[in-house]
Amino acid sequence: xxxxxxxxxxxxxxxxxxxxxxxxxxxxxxxxxxxxxxxxxxxxxxxxxxxxxxxxxxxxxxxxxxxxxxxxxxxxxxxxxxxxxxxxxxxxxxxxxxxxxxxxxxxxxxxxxxxxxxxxxxxxxxxxxxxxxxxxxxxxxxxxxxxxxxxxxxxxxxxxxxxxxxxxxxxxxxxxxxxxxxxxxxxxxxxxxxxxxxxxxxx
Amino acid sequence: xxxxxxxxxxxxxxxxxxxxxxxxxxxxxxxxxxxxxxxxxxxxxxxxxxxxxxxxxxxxxxxxxxxxxxxxxxxxxxxxxxxxxxxxxxxxxxxxxxxxxxxxxxxxxxxxxxxxxxxxxxxxxxxxxxxxxxxxxxxxxxxxxxxxxxxxxxxxxxxxxxxxxxxxxxxxxxxxxxxxxxxxxxxxxxxxxxxxxxxxxxx
Numbered sequence: 581x582x583x584x585x586x587x588x589x590x591x592x593x594x595x596x597x598x599x600x601x602x603x604x605x606x607x608x609x610x611x612x613x614x615x616x617x618x619x620x621x622x623x624x625x626x627x628x629x630x631x632x633x634x635x636x637x638x639x640x641x642x643x644x645x646x647x648x649x650x651x652x653x654x655x656x657x658x659x660x661x662x663x664x665x666x667x668x669x670x671x672x673x674x675x676x677x678x679x680x681x682x683x684x685x686x687x688x689x690x691x692x693x694x695x696x697x698x699x700x701x702x703x704x705x706x707x708x709x710x711x712x713x714x715x716x717x718x719x720x721x722x723x724x725x726x727x728x729x730x731x732x733x734x735x736x737x738x739x740x741x742x743x744x745x746x747x748x749x750x751x752x753x754x755x756x757x758x759x760x761x762x763x764x765x766x767x768x769x770x771x772x773x774x775x776x777x778x779x780x781x782x783x
Numbered sequence: 784x785x786x787x788x789x790x791x792x793x794x795x796x797x798x799x800x801x802x803x804x805x806x807x808x809x810x811x812x813x814x815x816x817x818x819x820x821x822x823x824x825x826x827x828x829x830x831x832x833x834x835x836x837x838x839x840x841x842x843x844x845x846x847x848x849x850x851x852x853x854x855x856x857x858x859x860x861x862x863x864x865x866x867x868x869x870x871x872x873x874x875x876x877x878x879x880x881x882x883x884x885x886x887x888x889x890x891x892x893x894x895x896x897x898x899x900x901x902x903x904x905x906x907x908x909x910x911x912x913x914x915x916x917x918x919x920x921x922x923x924x925x926x927x928x929x930x931x932x933x934x935x936x937x938x939x940x941x942x943x944x945x946x947x948x949x950x951x952x953x954x955x956x957x958x959x960x961x962x963x964x965x966x967x968x969x970x971x972x973x974x975x976x977x978x979x980x981x982x983x984x985x986x
Binding site for chain 2: 612613614615616617695696736737739740741743744747748750751752754755760761770771773774777778780
């Protein structure tokens with residue numbers, strides 16, 4: 581289950597100052613890795629004293645959690661908003677894979693932090709983020725199931741296909757941009773074609 | 784091009800002591816991330832003084848490079864050894880994807896270090912590793928091209944399919960094992976099915 585919006589906003593820190601700190605932290609975490617970064621460096625990148633971060637984020641972990649919550653909510657919202665549940669499964673998979681892949685390409689620094697630094701979250705925070713990740717995977721699983729039920733898709737293994745689709749999207753944040761692919765829409769288009777094949781789309 | 788074997792062995796450090804240091808470093812890098820680890824910690828995990836690491840690896844980067852070279856050589860060797868170039872393309876793709884995916888699952892700690900810490904290599908070392916990565920991708924590209932030429936495969940975009948196959952394999956090291964998948968051979972089998980579909984295999 582996803583957390584209610586109000587709770588999320590409260591935990592994230594709604595002030596402009598908190599948003600600036602998160603944006604700076606994303607850049608430093610993505611460049612150096614979470615473990616190698618101190619809140620002092622994040623503050624310094626904004627010309628702030630370490631004490632100026634403290635009222636917003638008491639610990640480095642709370643900052644990572646706020647970023648992870650924001651990032652995972654954003655990607656789940658992106659795919660849900662792109663999904664028209666009354667459309668044929670092929671169209672639904674096209675729209676959601678496009679949204680998912682393009683999000684990871686466009687937000688590759690943020691995506692790298694939220695996808696690769698999960699092990700540094702507290703157990704409680706990890707559990708909340710894991711729920712959001714399951715909700716994201718379920719969007720793809722349900723579309724594949726709907727397509728199979730309608731005879732539009734012929735998956736060999738629905739769970740494996742959903743895993744591969746999410747895995748491809750996540751991994752975009754590791755390699756994007758490359759010499760061959762620097763346009764998020766082009767990557768999304770290629771990956772939609774591959775996703776439709778993976779689920780055995782008839783069209 | 785890949786470096787000659789003798790050069791690789793020389794750079795890696797062939798002694799048992801050097802191998803023990805690399806093995807310890809892989810565990811610490813995989814658990815904490817390269818940036819957050821000191822050579823002092825790696826030495827301490829072996830009950831060695833920091834000075835005992837120095838004769839083998841002068842810097843933390845040289846240790847990462849030795850691990851990266853070893854890991855990338857191992858995966859390239861695994862897929863090349865599994866590839867019978869006189870077999871039909873479907874069999875070749877099955878064998879190489881199996882080797883690639885199973886390697887990333889079995890060696891997920893090593894794979895995570897060599898796939899996710901590339902940015903910490905020196906420019907010169909990165910260049911050498913990038914060549915090895917291109918050689919690995921080329922194995923898949925050539926098999927897809929051979930399959931298309933023989934009429935066995937009908938890829939929409941060979942480059943995108945090869946990218947997706949390598950990307951799926953790399954990402955295994957991020958998530959493996961999961962609740963649903965903890966057997967490297969099962970993951971490999973599912974991913975072979977998906978890879979064959981991605982290239983439009985007729986069989």
